[in-house]
Amino acid sequence: MECISVFDMLKIGVGPSSSHTLGPWRAAERWIAELKEMGHFKQVSAITVHVYGSLSLTGKGHATDLAILLGLSGADPEYIPIEDINGIVAKIKSEGSLSFNNEKILPFNYKENIVFHREFLPFHANGLTFEARLSSGKTITETYYSIGGGFVVKEELIHAKENLKTLKTFPFPTQKGTELLVYCQQENANISDIVLENERSLRTDIEIDRELLRIWNTMLECMHTGCHTEGNLPGGLNVRRRAYDTHQRLMGNVPYSSPQEWLEAIRKTEVKFRQILKWVSCFAIAVNEVNASLGRVVTAPTNGSAGVIPAVLMYYLVIENHNAGFNEIKKFLLVAGEIGSIFKKGATISAAMGGCQAEIGVSSAMAAGALTELLGGTPEQVLMAAEIAMEHHLGLTCDPIGGLVQVPCIERNSMGAIKAINAAELALDTDPKNAKVPLDKVVNTMWETAKDMNSKYKETSEGGLAVGVHLSDC
Numbered sequence: 001m002e003c004i005s006v007f008d009m010l011k012i013g014v015g016p017s018s019s020h021t022l023g024p025w026r027a028a029e030r031w032i033a034e035l036k037e038m039g040h041f042k043q044v045s046a047i048t049v050h051v052y053g054s055l056s057l058t059g060k061g062h063a064t065d066l067a068i069l070l071g072l073s074g075a076d077p078e079y080i081p082i083e084d085i086n087g088i089v090a091k092i093k094s095e096g097s098l099s100f101n102n103e104k105i106l107p108f109n110y111k112e113n114i115v116f117h118r119e120f121l122p123f124h125a126n127g128l129t130f131e132a133r134l135s136s137g138k139t140i141t142e143t144y145y146s147i148g149g150g151f152v153v154k155e156e157l158i159h160a161k162e163n164l165k166t167l168k169t170f171p172f173p174t175q176k177g178t179e180l181l182v183y184c185q186q187e188n189a190n191i192s193d194i195v196l197e198n199e200r201s202l203r204t205d206i207e208i209d210r211e212l213l214r215i216w217n218t219m220l221e222c223m224h225t226g227c228h229t230e231g232n233l234p235g236g237l238n239v240r241r242r243a244y245d246t247h248q249r250l251m252g253n254v255p256y257s258s259p260q261e262w263l264e265a266i267r268k269t270e271v272k273f274r275q276i277l278k279w280v281s282c283f284a285i286a287v288n289e290v291n292a293s294l295g296r297v298v299t300a301p302t303n304g305s306a307g308v309i310p311a312v313l314m315y316y317l318v319i320e321n322h323n324a325g326f327n328e329i330k331k332f333l334l335v336a337g338e339i340g341s342i343f344k345k346g347a348t349i350s351a352a353m354g355g356c357q358a359e360i361g362v363s364s365a366m367a368a369g370a371l372t373e374l375l376g377g378t379p380e381q382v383l384m385a386a387e388i389a390m391e392h393h394l395g396l397t398c399d400p401i402g403g404l405v406q407v408p409c410i411e412r413n414s415m416g417a418i419k420a421i422n423a424a425e426l427a428l429d430t431d432p433k434n435a436k437v438p439l440d441k442v443v444n445t446m447w448e449t450a451k452d453m454n455s456k457y458k459e460t461s462e463g464g465l466a467v468g469v470h471l472s473d474c
Helices: 018-037 053-057 064-072 082-095 177-187 191-200 205-227 243-251 259-267 273-292 308-320 326-346 360-374 379-391 409-428 439-452
Strands: 011-014 044-052 097-100 104-107 114-117 126-134 139-148 151-153 296-299
Touching: 011 018, 011 205, 018 044, 018 053, 018 064, 018 126, 018 139, 018 151, 044 053, 044 064, 044 097, 044 104, 053 126, 064 082, 064 097, 064 114, 082 097, 177 191, 177 326, 177 379, 177 439, 191 205, 191 326, 191 360, 205 243, 205 259, 205 273, 205 296, 205 308, 205 326, 243 273, 259 308, 273 296, 273 308, 273 409, 308 326, 308 360, 308 409, 326 360, 326 379, 326 439, 360 379, 360 409, 379 409, 379 439
Parallel strands: 044 114
Antiparallel strands: 011 296, 044 126, 097 104, 126 139, 139 151
């Protein structure tokens, strides 16, 4: 049975896309590691990268080319100073060379050595092939697939679904929601308790807490940055940053000097219903404006949907429970990660395979379930909330204008967050015995919908708003 950790579902990386930016970046790193394992790295004299399918069709808008350059240069998306990115890319373009893994200089023509192909490779919509010419004259290639959420595989797919190797067995291995509920009943435990025991088979409690805190701090800093950055987003659409203006109106002149003090200051503001909507939208939009600017975010489960989970968690912290701290944050992230893994195992989290229902829909379901547990819901109600959230995202297409993760992507995060909160409230007011649609059924329905969806609505910018609205109109 496939075992997916919370830290697989919640990754720290650079925007704007987990599948089109973080995935290719990680693929480049993996290729370098494999070259070294095979003893070829020192013999490499030239490299070319071929990009296919959705990666090609929306790659320029998703910074796929830049991610490849950074990955080949040996930069780490979790730790690279964001302010260094433009300089590294500009140097490669101007000098016509690349510091391969920051170890050896190779000739590299940006316009010629990254080749975009419109055709799709057979196993997944997001394919890329790395080609190396060795000093012996031999050419070797390796193909990878970026399957969503920063996950990268080779040709290990069956019927276009992931078949990842299980490296370690969890004490409570889960493929479906029904299995998760059985464990909760057997152990008389909440979902977060079950997930924590699984994580303990991989890491110590200290490591789990440290990494979850690092994830939360990245989310908090991302929201803080988005709320305090003014201007237009890059890429040519000239999209005005909204979070800054909304935040200014909501916050006023309350003093603070750090993201944590900012959180405490928001808790002290008087919030009414309309302001709640504005705050939640502000948090979600702030994250995805940072994402659209090649900022650092947490894939949750993807970069394109990175704003939903932090926005709903902030809602809980600043509206529902001012006394909440790391313990509640930890439970929220554990539950969210587990729900996301159920969708990944049973369907997909790749917009190139399933449209935006696979990104915003899944993130909304993750947030809805996590919020429900914090609000006192039973495990059955947690899964009901996740089901409700996804049910009302079924069929959502991925049609980014100009191939940029901006319109309608940024707004969709605010809508997904609001739906998650509403789904949690509906679940809390419902007896699970009266539920008509189990989570596993909606996961299966989502996957069937994904397979039926026309490819032009799957992150290709060949349908929907992407063709209905032209760059010249913006």
